[in-house]
Amino acid sequence: MILFWVALLAISIVIYLLLDGFDLGIGMLFGLAGSAADRDTMLNTVAPVWDGNETWLAVAGVILWGAFPVVYATLLSAFYLPVIIMLLGLILRGVAFEFRHRAARQFRWIWDVSFVGGSFAASFMQGVTVGALVQGLEFTDGVYVGGMFGWLSPFSLLCGIGLCLGYALLGATWLVQKCESDVRDMARRQIPALALAVLAFLIAVFAHALITNLPIMHRWLDRPYLFVFPAIGAMAAVVLASSILHHNDRWPFAAVAIIFGAAFGTLALSFWPYMIPFAITIDEAAAPHSSLAFMFWGEGLFIFPLMLLYVAIGYRVFRGKVGTTPGHS
Amino acid sequence: MDATALLLSRIQFGFTISFHIIFPAFTIGLAAWLTVLEAMHMRTGRPVYQALFEFWLKIFGVAFGMGVVSGVVMGFQFGTNWSVLSKMSGPIQGPLLSYETFTAFMLEASFFGVLVFGRKRVPPWFYLFSTAMVSLGTTLSAFWIMTNNSWMQVPVGYVIQNGYFVPDDWTKIIFNSVVWSRFPHMLLAAYLTGAFCVAATGAWYVLRGDYYAESRVMLRMGLFLAALLIPIQLVFGHLVGDYVHEHQPAKFAAIEGRWHDEQPASEVLIGLPDPATESNRYEVKVPLLGSIIASMSLTSKEVGLADFAPQDRPPVLIPFVTFRIMVGCGLIMLAIAWLGSYLSIKRRLRRNRPMLWATFISFPLPFIAILTGWYVAEVGRQPWAIYGLLRTADAVTPFLTAPAAMTSLVLFGAVYLFIFSFGTFYIYRLLRAGPTRLAVASSHGASPNRPMSLADPEFIRSGYTSAGE
Numbered sequence: 001m002i003l004f005w006v007a008l009l010a011i012s013i014v015i016y017l018l019l020d021g022f023d024l025g026i027g028m029l030f031g032l033a034g035s036a037a038d039r040d041t042m043l044n045t046v047a048p049v050w051d052g053n054e055t056w057l058a059v060a061g062v063i064l065w066g067a068f069p070v071v072y073a074t075l076l077s078a079f080y081l082p083v084i085i086m087l088l089g090l091i092l093r094g095v096a097f098e099f100r101h102r103a104a105r106q107f108r109w110i111w112d113v114s115f116v117g118g119s120f121a122a123s124f125m126q127g128v129t130v131g132a133l134v135q136g137l138e139f140t141d142g143v144y145v146g147g148m149f150g151w152l153s154p155f156s157l158l159c160g161i162g163l164c165l166g167y168a169l170l171g172a173t174w175l176v177q178k179c180e181s182d183v184r185d186m187a188r189r190q191i192p193a194l195a196l197a198v199l200a201f202l203i204a205v206f207a208h209a210l211i212t213n214l215p216i217m218h219r220w221l222d223r224p225y226l227f228v229f230p231a232i233g234a235m236a237a238v239v240l241a242s243s244i245l246h247h248n249d250r251w252p253f254a255a256v257a258i259i260f261g262a263a264f265g266t267l268a269l270s271f272w273p274y275m276i277p278f279a280i281t282i283d284e285a286a287a288p289h290s291s292l293a294f295m296f297w298g299e300g301l302f303i304f305p306l307m308l309l310y311v312a313i314g315y316r317v318f319r320g321k322v323g324t325t326p327g328h329s
Numbered sequence: 330m331d332a333t334a335l336l337l338s339r340i341q342f343g344f345t346i347s348f349h350i351i352f353p354a355f356t357i358g359l360a361a362w363l364t365v366l367e368a369m370h371m372r373t374g375r376p377v378y379q380a381l382f383e384f385w386l387k388i389f390g391v392a393f394g395m396g397v398v399s400g401v402v403m404g405f406q407f408g409t410n411w412s413v414l415s416k417m418s419g420p421i422q423g424p425l426l427s428y429e430t431f432t433a434f435m436l437e438a439s440f441f442g443v444l445v446f447g448r449k450r451v452p453p454w455f456y457l458f459s460t461a462m463v464s465l466g467t468t469l470s471a472f473w474i475m476t477n478n479s480w481m482q483v484p485v486g487y488v489i490q491n492g493y494f495v496p497d498d499w500t501k502i503i504f505n506s507v508v509w510s511r512f513p514h515m516l517l518a519a520y521l522t523g524a525f526c527v528a529a530t531g532a533w534y535v536l537r538g539d540y541y542a543e544s545r546v547m548l549r550m551g552l553f554l555a556a557l558l559i560p561i562q563l564v565f566g567h568l569v570g571d572y573v574h575e576h577q578p579a580k581f582a583a584i585e586g587r588w589h590d591e592q593p594a595s596e597v598l599i600g601l602p603d604p605a606t607e608s609n610r611y612e613v614k615v616p617l618l619g620s621i622i623a624s625m626s627l628t629s630k631e632v633g634l635a636d637f638a639p640q641d642r643p644p645v646l647i648p649f650v651t652f653r654i655m656v657g658c659g660l661i662m663l664a665i666a667w668l669g670s671y672l673s674i675k676r677r678l679r680r681n682r683p684m685l686w687a688t689f690i691s692f693p694l695p696f697i698a699i700l701t702g703w704y705v706a707e708v709g710r711q712p713w714a715i716y717g718l719l720r721t722a723d724a725v726t727p728f729l730t731a732p733a734a735m736t737s738l739v740l741f742g743a744v745y746l747f748i749f750s751f752g753t754f755y756i757y758r759l760l761r762a763g764p765t766r767l768a769v770a771s772s773h774g775a776s777p778n779r780p781m782s783l784a785d786p787e788f789i790r791s792g793y794t795s796a797g798e
Contacts (some may be wrong), residue, residue: 047446048446051394051397051438051442052438052439052442054397054438055430055435055438058401058430058434059431059434061404061405061408061430062404062423062426062431063427065404065408065415065419065422065423065426066420066424066426066427067427069415069416069419069420069423070419072408072415072416072419072423073412073415073419074412076405076407076409076412076415077408077409077726077728080409080726080729080737081733081737083405083408083409084409084736084737084740084741087401087402088740088741090398091399091401091402091744092748094394094397094398095394095395095398095748098390099391099394099751099755102758103751103755110751144728145728147728148728148729148733287419287423288420288495288496290495291420291421291495291496294424294496295424295427298431299427299431299432303432303435307431307439310435310436310439313439317442317450318442318446318447318450
């Protein structure tokens with residue numbers, strides 16, 4: 001039962017990373033678009049699905065609360081300011097979808113700014129929290145004692161920038177898949193730069209982990225099989241490079257998605273069996289059986305597959321390239 | 330624990346939840362109304378239903394967006410500010426709210442995209458189905474939220490183990506009379522909100538002498554529905570009062586403004602409760618009525634606040650005043666709905682301008698009633714977060730500092746004020762502009778022929794909606 005909920009939590013987080021990842025990434029690239037028409041096209045690639053994408057954050061959040069309440073309570077309170085700023089970012093970018101085309105043309109920039117700024121704030125703060133987790137929060141006897149700014153470090157800020165770059169890369173590959181002409185060409189030009197930046201970031205992270213001798217490094221040395229995931233990531237990077245060179249529209253997104261999956265797998269397995277490294281294990285954090293079973297027999301067994309089905313239907317209804325001008329969808 | 334951080338957290342929770350509830354209150358009713366309109370259009374083919382559907386869908390879109398983003402905040406705020414509560418009651422509240430996200434959030438989010446962008450991409454039956462699914466989603470969401478909140482009001486079906494509230498009987502938690510009086514009470518409140526907003530819009534157009542067919546449908550459907558539902562709502566309101574009387578005597582005494590035990594009890598209609606003297610100033614009382622309302626008896630003894638130690642009493646003024654505002658709004662709404670429906674049946678409503686004005690300006694009433702109703706429930710529950718088990722003061726994140734709580738409160742205040750101002754302004758502008766004219770709407774197609782131009786505010790959506798035009 002516990003493993004089932006760990007698996008569902010992991011799946012939800014990966015789906016969130018991939019779906020809201022491209023969504024937030026497009027938000028950050030939005031400011032770089034050349035023309036108003038390009039911006040409209042970019043928005044059209046995510047407008048029908050952003051709401052569902054963001055919902056996976058809520059899904060991951062409530063699974064965490066229901067199945068691992070200690071982790072939910074500890075992480076959210078320890079990451080107080082990053083979580084609040086992330087939520088405010090998501091609010092500002094979320095309402096921009098609807099408000100932007102309700103606004104008079106001369107005020108549309110307000111929502112363009114809030115869309116870009118909100119996307120940046122949310123992505124950055126998510127990266128910061130992941131970075132702080134990797135670096136390790138301060139615990140005494142399973143109770144967080146790091147205070148309001150325990151998450152703040154050069155490393156966590158670096159991870160914030162890294163995730164922004166990663167999401168932007170994912171967003172650019174989504175644009176290549178969903179768009180034609182101008183927007184696609186722009187995204188194709190951005191991908192190599194973003195990919196190199198992400199690579200540089202990963203090297204910096206490894207260097208930092210080595211130099212400061214992070215506890216997580218020992219786990220990699222103890223568990224050499226963990227290098228399977230970086231290897232998969234590296235292969236996906238090769239696919240990305242070749243698909244960009246050959247002007248393939250479909251593979252870049254898949255390749256970056258695999259890189260994201262590999263990165264998540266690396267982290268998750270190097271934390272294992274800890275949920276908050278290295279303070280609270282999965283078994284310690286798990287809710288009582290009666291809670292897990294109640295969730296399992298309803299939402300786990302039936303509704304979760306159904307949710308995947310809705311998402312599939314949603315993406316199927318809006319499949320294909322998005323038109324650049326009215327009348328050609 | 331930092332007392333200022335506690336106070337700021339409470340203000341923040343109250344502020345963000347008050348802001349949030351306005352939008353679901355509006356969209357639950359609107360989603361149901363949209364489903365009815367779409368079904369009527371499919372059945373009758375009358376273009377007026379389609380014009381109204383397209384019109385209200387735009388308003389729904391703006392309100393729904395604000396509801397979604399402010400709702401995500403709620404799901405995380407338990408953890409950020411109330412970590413002790415969310416840890417201890419996580420085994421019960423976590424699963425309940427996870428069912429909310431799984432059954433409702435996802436349903437709404439997925440089919441909302443189809444609703445707004447998919448008109449031309451899916452067959453008509455699937456479009457109607459999507460509308461119904463959005464409506465079902467909003468309703469399920471309300472159900473799980475009410476189940477969760479009812480457990481905090483009247484905790485049942487649990488045992489305490491190692492400082493956790495561990496569920497031992499989920500049927501008690503979900504199928505108890507508290508949930509099943511409070512959930513209908515909230516759902517009816519949401520339907521009434523939708524009905525009054527629709528009727529008020531209809532009245533506005535009649536006053537302007539515009540949109541004859543649309544205003545007729547809106548006025549009639551809105552007022553008739555309200556006239557039918559308000560009496561039912563009063564019954565459920567009474568049932569909610571019964572649970573408070575049975576399970577939360579201190580809250581009941583605060584609502585009633587009853588300081589000392591009385592037998593038989595009188596009912597304080599108005600007054601100003603004064604905790605210092607433990608009495609009401611300027612009070613107007615009706616003898617016996619207190620016992621009748623509370624226990625359906627002429628002789629019952631009713632409990633006063635002085636029976637509870639001062640640290641176990643809720644603040645009196647807020648529940649006392651907000652309860653009276655809620656009931657007052659309900660009674661005014663009843664009068665408007667019944668009189669308006671009567672005039673409408675007699676075909677005299679359209680010429681009766683005072684009545685049209687009354688209907689028009691009545692739209693804030695259901696919102697005020699919902700907000701004040703929640704203040705009665707939540708402030709009246711104090712000093713408890715989980716009634717009788719966990720005090721609010723012990724539920725807050727222990728290491729939260731006042732500056733951090735202040736920062737988040739100020740940020741929430743600024744951002745919410747910003748989006749709320751624009752959101753209401755955009756909704757107002759949509760309402761003022763009115764539905765697409767029937768003359769342009771096609772009567773048999775699945776979508777109106779909107780004139781397309783780059784200046785059209787719908788331009789952005791046209792990438793999806795304009796296929797084949």
